[in-house]
Amino acid sequence: MDRTEELRSTEEEDSGGHLHSARRLLAQETCGKYSMAEPGHRRESGQHKAGAPSTRAAAALSCLTAPSFSDACGLINSRHSCLAVKTHRRHLALSPKYLHQKRSGIKELLSAELLKYNVGLAGVLVAYDNIKLVGGLGDIHDDIGFIHVNIEADFVIFQPECGQRLVVSIAV
Numbered sequence: 563m564d565r566t567e568e569l570r571s572t573e574e575e576d577s578g579g580h581l582h583s584a585r586r587l588l589a590q591e592t593c594g595k596y597s598m599a600e601p602g603h604r605r606e607s608g609q610h611k612a613g614a615p616s617t618r619a620a621a622a623l624s625c626l627t628a629p630s631f632s633d634a635c636g637l638i639n640s641r642h643s644c645l646a647v648k649t650h651r652r653h654l655a656l657s658p659k660y661l662h663q664k665r666s667g668i669k670e671l672l673s674a675e676l677l678k679y680n681v682g683l684a685g686v687l688v689a690y691d692n693i694k695l696v697g698g699l700g701d702i703h704d705d706i707g708f709i710h711v712n713i714e715a716d717f718v719i720f721q722p723e724c725g726q727r728l729v730v731s732i733a734v
Contacts, residue, residue, distance in 0.1 A: 628676040631691035634718035642729040644722040645688065650715065651696060652682060655708040664700060668693055668713060685721035692716045 629637070638645045660667025672690050680687050693715045700711040722728060 626677055629689055631689040631716070631718060634689040638718070642727050644720055644726060644728060646685070646719050646721050648683065648717050648719055650683060650717055652713060652715075654711050654713060656700070656711060658707040658709065661709060664695070664709065664711060665693070667709075668711070672715070680719075683717055683719050685719035687717060688720050689718040690715050 628634075634645065635647065637643045638647060654668060654671055656664060656667040656671070660670075672687075672693075675687050676690075677686060677688070679685070693713055696712040696714050700709040702709055
């Protein structure tokens with residue numbers, strides 16, 4: 563019996579008494595975030611248990627990778643994709659460490675927002691490209707060291723509407 567069949571047929575209990583469903587264990591094992599040999603299924607860093615709420619969400623998101631902008635644009639015309647391309651302007655506050663590296667600071671901030679819901683875009687940010695600084699190089703206000711910049715970029719956004727059909731494939 564391979565590990566997949568074994569996990570599907572059992573439930574395991576960690577050292578804290580939490581029952582883990584076989585599918586969650588399989589997903590964690592597939593993502594490589596948890597070492598199955600350690601008692602309590604601790605993260606490889608050994609600091610957090612798999613049952614902790616903060617690590618569950620992190621484990622789920624760590625399995626996901628955002629597609630490139632060109633790959634995401636290729637999916638827009640497919641049926642039931644719920645993806646849209648939108649050119650959008652927004653304001654960002656860059657850390658002072660990016661004073662001479664604004665473009666890398668902008669990319670870092672936008673990359674941190676990938677696969678998360680964005681209120682300004684009214685959807686989940688899937689990919690971005692064509693970043694342009696708008697209105698100068700940025701401003702530093704008063705004693706606050708952050709560099710305030712306005713950007714314009716092309717964003718691929720996941721925006722399903724009520725009643726819209728989603729076609730997905732789930733890998734277990």
